[in-house]
Amino acid sequence: MTALADVPVRNVLAAIADAAVRWSDADFPPRVRVTGRIAERTGYSVPVVEYALDRIFFSITQQELGATIRSELGSLAILDGFASRPDRPDAWAAPAGSVCVISSRTTIGVAIVPAVFALCAKNDVLVKDREDSLVYAFFETLAQELDEFAHAARASTWSPNDERAPDLRTFDAVAAFGADETLAAIRGMLSPAARFIGYGSRASAGYVTRESLGSREQATEIARGAARDLVLYETEGCLSLHTLFAERGGAVSLEEFGGILAACVEQANVEFPIAQRGAGAAARIARQRNLAAFRAAGGRGAVFASDAAEYAVLVEPPSSEPPQFLPRTIGIVGVDGPRDALAYLREHALRLEGFALSEKRADLMRAAVDAGAVRLARFGELQHPPLSGDHGGWPRIAEFVRWIDRTL
Amino acid sequence: MNVSHGPEPVKGYRSQADAFDAEILQCIERRTVPDFNDLALRIFAHQLRYNEPYARYCASFGVGIDALPNDWEAIPPVPTQAYKEAALCTFDPAKAALAFETSGTTRGVGGKHYMESAALYDAALLAGFHDAMLSGASARLRYLLLVPNPEERPQSSLGYMMRKAAQAYGDGEERWYLRADVLDVDAFVSDARRAAQERVPVCIAGTAFAFVNLLDELHAREIASLPLPAGSRIMETGGFKGRTRIVGRAELYEELSRIFQLPQERIVAEYGMTELASQYYDATFDAARIKRSPPWLRPRVVGPDGKTLPAGIVGALVHVDLANRSSCVAIQTEDLGLAVPEGGIILLGREPGAQLRGCSLDAEQLRAIART
Numbered sequence: 001m002t003a004l005a006d007v008p009v010r011n012v013l014a015a016i017a018d019a020a021v022r023w024s025d026a027d028f029p030p031r032v033r034v035t036g037r038i039a040e041r042t043g044y045s046v047p048v049v050e051y052a053l054d055r056i057f058f059s060i061t062q063q064e065l066g067a068t069i070r071s072e073l074g075s076l077a078i079l080d081g082f083a084s085r086p087d088r089p090d091a092w093a094a095p096a097g098s099v100c101v102i103s104s105r106t107t108i109g110v111a112i113v114p115a116v117f118a119l120c121a122k123n124d125v126l127v128k129d130r131e132d133s134l135v136y137a138f139f140e141t142l143a144q145e146l147d148e149f150a151h152a153a154r155a156s157t158w159s160p161n162d163e164r165a166p167d168l169r170t171f172d173a174v175a176a177f178g179a180d181e182t183l184a185a186i187r188g189m190l191s192p193a194a195r196f197i198g199y200g201s202r203a204s205a206g207y208v209t210r211e212s213l214g215s216r217e218q219a220t221e222i223a224r225g226a227a228r229d230l231v232l233y234e235t236e237g238c239l240s241l242h243t244l245f246a247e248r249g250g251a252v253s254l255e256e257f258g259g260i261l262a263a264c265v266e267q268a269n270v271e272f273p274i275a276q277r278g279a280g281a282a283a284r285i286a287r288q289r290n291l292a293a294f295r296a297a298g299g300r301g302a303v304f305a306s307d308a309a310e311y312a313v314l315v316e317p318p319s320s321e322p323p324q325f326l327p328r329t330i331g332i333v334g335v336d337g338p339r340d341a342l343a344y345l346r347e348h349a350l351r352l353e354g355f356a357l358s359e360k361r362a363d364l365m366r367a368a369v370d371a372g373a374v375r376l377a378r379f380g381e382l383q384h385p386p387l388s389g390d391h392g393g394w395p396r397i398a399e400f401v402r403w404i405d406r407t408l
Numbered sequence: 409m410n411v412s413h414g415p416e417p418v419k420g421y422r423s424q425a426d427a428f429d430a431e432i433l434q435c436i437e438r439r440t441v442p443d444f445n446d447l448a449l450r451i452f453a454h455q456l457r458y459n460e461p462y463a464r465y466c467a468s469f470g471v472g473i474d475a476l477p478n479d480w481e482a483i484p485p486v487p488t489q490a491y492k493e494a495a496l497c498t499f500d501p502a503k504a505a506l507a508f509e510t511s512g513t514t515r516g517v518g519g520k521h522y523m524e525s526a527a528l529y530d531a532a533l534l535a536g537f538h539d540a541m542l543s544g545a546s547a548r549l550r551y552l553l554l555v556p557n558p559e560e561r562p563q564s565s566l567g568y569m570m571r572k573a574a575q576a577y578g579d580g581e582e583r584w585y586l587r588a589d590v591l592d593v594d595a596f597v598s599d600a601r602r603a604a605q606e607r608v609p610v611c612i613a614g615t616a617f618a619f620v621n622l623l624d625e626l627h628a629r630e631i632a633s634l635p636l637p638a639g640s641r642i643m644e645t646g647g648f649k650g651r652t653r654i655v656g657r658a659e660l661y662e663e664l665s666r667i668f669q670l671p672q673e674r675i676v677a678e679y680g681m682t683e684l685a686s687q688y689y690d691a692t693f694d695a696a697r698i699k700r701s702p703p704w705l706r707p708r709v710v711g712p713d714g715k716t717l718p719a720g721i722v723g724a725l726v727h728v729d730l731a732n733r734s735s736c737v738a739i740q741t742e743d744l745g746l747a748v749p750e751g752g753i754i755l756l757g758r759e760p761g762a763q764l765r766g767c768s769l770d771a772e773q774l775r776a777i778a779r780t
Contacts, residue, residue: 279711280744283724286712287487290740294490297464309712 002095003151004122009079013065015146016116020060022141026050030137037132038108044234045273052108052233059387060113065120068388072398079121082406093401096195097172099123102186107233109134113387113396114175114197119153121400123173126166129155173197173400197399199392202353203242203323204229204382205371207341208257212358213250219257220264222358225380226330227264229356231311232383234275234327238353238392239375239383243323244332245341254334255302258315262304265311265328274310277327285309285326292317322348338367345371353392356382421458425498428454428733429528432704436531439539441703441730448480448728451737458498462486462736481708481716485726485738488683492519498734499524508565510682521565521682524734530572532686532731536702537573540689541611541643541676549640550603551582552596554614554622560587565682566645570613579608591618593625600634609639612668615646616660623663635669642670645678657697679755683739685731691752698752699745704730709747710740719749722756 004012022028031053038049069076073093077083082092099118103111111127112135118125119142129135136155143150158165168174168186173195176186183198190196206226213219229241244261246254285305292303292314301316311328319333319340335341345352354375355368368376374393375385385391428451435441456463456473466472466484477483486496491510495501504522506529523529542549551574556567574582583599585592603610614622619642626634642664657677665672679699680687688699688707701707708726709717717723725743732739744756 279722279724282712283744286714286724287489287740287742290487291489291493293468294461294465294487295493297468298461298494307713 002097002122002124003148004119005095007122007146007148009076009120009122011146012120012122013062015142015149016065016119017060017062019138019141019145020057023057023138024054030141034132034134034137038134041130041132042108043276044108045275048232048272048275049108051272055384056109056112060116064387065116068117068396069120071388072395073401079401090406092404092406093121094404095122096400096402097123098170099125099173099175099400100128100166100168100171101125102128102174102176102178103130107237110177111135112138113391115153117397118173118175118400119149121397123400124151125153127155129157131157175199195399197394200351202238202351204239204354204356205341205345205350205352206241206244206356206379206382207338207364207368208244208246208358209361209364210247210250213246213252213257216252216260219252219260222379223257223261223264225378226261226356227268228380229382230330231265231268231272231328235325235329236327237383239385241330241356241382242325243350244330245335245344246332248334248336254332255315258302258304258313258332261332262311262313265313266306269310269328274328281327282309285312285329288312288314288324288326288329319344319347323350338363342367342371354382421498424454425524425734429525432528432730432733433531435704435730436535436702439535439703444703444706444730445480447730448483448737449476449478451730451733452476452483454733455498455737459496459736461490461494462496465490480706480728483728483738485740486736487740488681488742491521491683495520495522496736497522497524506568507563508568508682509563521735523685528731528733529685532702532704533569533572534576536687536689537569538577539702540678541641542577545609545639547609547639548577548579549611550608551578552599552603552610552612553582553584554586554591554596554612554618556586557584586618591621591625593622593629596622597626597629597631597634600636604635604637607637609637611641611643613643613645616644616657617646619644619660619664623667626667632667633669634667640668640670641674641676642668643676643678645680681741684727684729686729688753698748699755700752707745707747707753709745709753717747719747722746725753725755
C-alpha cells in the first residue's frame with residue numbers, strides 16, 4: 001500500500017494544483033528563498049530563474065493534469081479502482097509502487113513534472129534533489145495541502161557513494177535525467193522488473209524555409225522566436241536551440257537573417273540577462289567569434305557578435321563542424337533542403353529532442369521525425385513543452401502505473 | 409592596401425624579410441630585444457603587406473597598413489584554428505623551409521605552419537631550450553626521446569625541435585622510442601640502464617601522455633626504480649589532448665621523480681605549439697611553476713573583448729612571437745592562463761567547456777559523439 005492509495009485521485013490532483021498555485025506567486029516565501037539558491041547553483045540571472053519557475057508552476061493545473069491522465073489512461077477513475085473501458089476488459093491503473101526520480105546536471109525543476117505524475121498515480125515518490133532544494137520545498141507545500149504527501153513525496157540529495165543513497169533495487173520505477181553513461185549505470189542498479197524511464201543527452205535544432213525568409217518582417221518574426229529559444233537557460237537545455245538550418249534562396253539572405261537574429265538576441269539578452277560565466281566559456285565564445293571573423297574576412301560566412309562575446313551568431317559555418325554547444329552561440333547552417341539538414345545531423349550524430357520549424361510543411365515534419373526529434377514546435381516555443389506533452393518521447397503517467405485487468 | 413603573397417613576391421620583400429630575420433636573430437643571440445614594441449609593430453606591418461589572409465582578418469577589425477596600432481598589445485591575434493583554414497605566411501608556402509602540421513585536437517583536422525627560414529626557427533628553439541634546460545649541465549647529455557621521430561613524422565614540430573636540440577647539445581647517441589605511436593619501453597629501459605652504467609646524464613623528453621604511458625609500462629614490468637645519472641633531466645611537454653587517461657601534473661612529476669630518482673626541479677615543463685616558433689619553459693624553482701618566455705616572445709592574457717587583463721585574472725592566452733616573422737606574429741590560443749605580476753604566466757590549460765547542464769543535455773558528450 002502506498003501512502004496515497006486510499007486518497008481519491010481528484011483530491012490528489014486538487015492538492016497538487018493548489019500547491020502549484022501557491023508556487024506561481026513570485027512572492028510566496030518558499031519560492032523566494034529557493035529562487036536565490038537556484039540562481040546561485042546555476043549562475044542564471046534571477047529573471048531567468050523566475051521565468052522557469054513560472055513556466056513550471058503555471059502549467060500544473062488540475063485541468064491539465066486531468067486531461068493528460070484521461071488521454072493516457074482513459075479516465076481519472078481508473079486510478080481509484082477498477083473501471084470499465086470500451087471494448088477492453090475492466091482495469092485498474094494501480095500505482096507501480098515506489099518511484100525514484102533522479103535529476104542531475106539539469107536546469108531548473110526538471111524532476112518536478114515526472115514526480116507530480118508519479119504522485120498522481122499514487123506512488124510513493126523519492127526525488128534526488130539538487131543543492132537548491134526546489135523539489136524538497138515544493139513537496140513541503142504539497143504536504144501542507146494534503147497530509148498524505150508527507151509520506152508519499154520525499155526529496156533528498158545524495159552522491160553516488162553516499163551512505164544516504166537509496167538502494168535503487170527497491171524501486172518499482174525510476175525516471176532519470178543525465179548523460180548516457182550515468183543512465184546506463186543507473187539502469188544496471190535496478191531490479192530486473194523495474195521500469196526505467198531515461199532522459200539521455202539530446203540537442204535541439206531549428207529549420208527556416210526560404211519562404212519564411214520572404215521578407216524582413218517574416219524573418220524578424222522567426223528570429224525573435226529563435227533568439228528566445230537560444231538564450232533561455234544559456235543554451236544548456238535539451239530543448240535549447242543548438243543549431244539552426246536555413247534554406248538558401250529566400251528574399252532575405254542568410255547573412256541578413258544572421259544580422260536580424262543577432263539584433264533579436266540582443267533584445268532577448270535584455271529580457272533574460274546573461275548568466276555568470278567562467279573565463280573558459282567566455283574565451284570559447286570569443287574564439288568561435290574570431291575564427292568566424294577570419295573565415296568571413298576570406299569570404300566564407302559572416303559573424304555577428306558583441307565585443308565582449310556575450311553571444312555569437314555564426315552564418316554558414318563549415319558543415320563539417322558540429323554545433324558549438326556554447327552559451328548564446330549558434331551557427332546558421334545554410335541548406336538547400338531538409339535532406340541537407342538530415343545529412344548534417346547524421347554526420348555529427350546529433351540525437352534530437354526538439355525541432356523548431358518555421359512552417360508546418362509535410363517534408364519538414366517528415367525530416368524532423370527522421371532525425372529522431374520527439375518534439376516539433378514553432379520558434380519561440382521550443383523550450384515550452386506543454387505539461388501534457390510526451391517529454392523525451394515518454395508518456396507522462398503511463399509508465400508509473402501497474403495495469404490490473406478484471407475479466408471475472 | 410598592398411597585399412600579396414605567392415610565387416612572385418612583391419619587390420623589396422626579400423630584402424625586407426632578410427633584414428628582419430637578421431635583426432631577430434641578433435635579438436635571439438643576444439637574448440635581448442632593445443625595443444620589443446617597435447620590432448613587433450614593424451614585423452606586423454610586414455605581415456600586413458605580405459600575408460594576405462592575416463591582413464584581411466586584421467582589416468575586419470579596422471587594422472591595416474594605413475591604420476596601424478601603436479602598441480604591440482593591439483596587434484590582432486589570429487586564432488590558432490585559422491591555420492587549418494588558410495596558408496598563413498608571407499611567402500609562397502611551396503617554398504617553405506619548414507612546414508609543421510598543427511594538431512587537429514581530437515577532430516583530426518590539421519593545418520600547417522609554414523616558415524620561410526629554418527635558421528630563425530632553429531635559433532629560437534635552441535636558445536630557449538639551452539637557457540631553460542641546460543643550466544648547470546657540465547657534460548653533454550644523452551637524449552632519450554619519447555616524441556615522434558622526424559624520420560617517421562617529419563611534420564612534427566616537436567620531433568624536429570628535439571632532434572635539433574639533441575644534435576646541438578647531445579652526446580651524439582640520441583634514441584627515439586616512439587614508433588607508430590607505440591612506445592618501445594624495453595629499448596628505453598635498456599638504454600636508461602646503460603646510460604646509468606656509463607654515468608652519462610640523460611635528457612628524457614616526452615609528452616605528458618607518453619610519460620604516463622611509460623610509467624604504466626614500467627609498473628607492468630615491475631620496475632619500481634630506474635635511477636638516472638646525476639645531472640639528468642626531463643622535459644615534459646604537451647598534454648593529454650584526445651586521450652582517455654589523464655593524470656594530474658603534480659602526481660606525474662612526483663612519480664617521475666621517484667622512479668628516476670631525479671629532483672623535481674630537474675623536471676621542466678615546456679609549453680609550445682606548432683603555431684609558434686618559440687617556447688615557454690617552467691621556471692622550475694617556483695612552486696607554482698610559472699612559465700617564462702624568452703625576450704622575443706611575450707604573452708598576453710585577454711578577456712573576451714580582446715583587451716589585456718590585469719595580472720591574476722584568468723583569460724585566454726595570446727602569444728606575440730617575433731620569431732614568427734614569416735607567418736603571424738600574434739596568436740590566440742585555446743588555452744587559459746593568468747599573468748603573474750613579476751612576469752610570466754601560469755598555464756591553466758585548455759578549457760574543456762562549460763559544464764553544461766541541460767535537461768538531459770551533456771554537451772561534452774554530444775561534442776564527443778560529434779567528433780567520432
